[in-house]
Amino acid sequence: MRNELKDKPAAAPRYAELASTLVRDIQEGRRVVGSLLPTEPELAGQHGVSRHTVRAALALLQDWGYISRKKAVGTIVASANPDAAYTQSFGTAEDLVRVAATEVRSIGSARRVTLDRADARLLEAPMGSEWLRFSGTRVDARKGNTPVAHAEIYIDAALAHLEQAIRDSPQVLISALIERECGIAIAEIRQVIHGVLIDGDLAQELGTEARTAGLRLIRHYKDAQGKILEITDTIYPADRVTVAFQLRRSRVQP
Structure with a gap:
């Protein structure tokens, strides 16, 4: 094996950076389980990003199991340590x-x-x-x-x-x-x-x-x-x- 590496890490997309920030807030107790996250406009203002970026970040958190989103209620912190679940195609x-x-x-x-x-x-x-x-x-x-x-x-x-x-x-x-x-x-x-x-x-x-x-x-x-x-x-x-x-x-x- 050669011990050479020239590539530098590429910058993560802005929505991914925001998702990582929100995950750390949840895991470190700044956003407790059961509490509501700020609204999309509030999060956009707090982090200096667009609402589109906020929606993409929240979609990641929902896919990972950290939050749930309910109409007329808002975005709820569902877990600080969700279990990842992987499923298979039928027949495999x-x-x-x-x-x-x-x-x-x-x-x-x-x-x-x-x-x-x-x-x-x-x-x-x-x-x-x-x-x-x-x-x-x-x-x-x-x-x-x-x-x-x-x-x-x-x-x-x-x-x-x-x-x-x-x-x-x-x-x-x-x-x-x-x-x-x-x-x-x-x-x-x-x-x-x-x-x-x-x-x-x-x-x-x-x-x-x-x-x-x-x-x-x-x-x-x-x-x-x-x-x-x-x-x-x-x-x-x-x-x-x-x-x-x-x-x-x-x-x-x-």
Whole structure:
């Protein structure tokens, strides 16, 4: 991998910046759950933007589950930490990974990289694409930060300015930080699972026996245009993760 990166992060659209500001106000308690947000004209005046910008920002917050909007009532703060819900098309399989809610990131290092042919093939990402790569473990916060899995996390080079926020909030999903800080919705998550053997230094890092069976989970987090914003490459010992498949029949015969 080349360790070169020349691109600078592009400025977020004004409505996305406003959405991020309002999300922070909600998460940090300046807008409490159950309260009404100011009207569109009031928000436009407070933030020096058009009503069109305000409407676009509020539409994002509603899509993310932070607010609800009711006629004759106004815009209500619905949640300070909404759960993201992802659905599937009929006739497809959804891969679900059940992990402990107490798992958090423990980042050992971060560096800017360009994917060579081998890594691009492994990650199913464009060869030559540029990323900020975090290396470390996922740990169980309830058990003295015992390592649960090894993780390599890649974020698009244009999002490298999120590095400090990612380090400061190990318990928050990076996809959620991308949505909050950049106003970009994660529209799709794709997951691929490989069987692996955990050996050598990796086995020692995870506190498991050499040649232990494991699962490698590679996830792509994509925006509405299908662009990959984040890739996670996580290796779990097989006894520390459960994978479930849900299938829905597209048409039930009478």
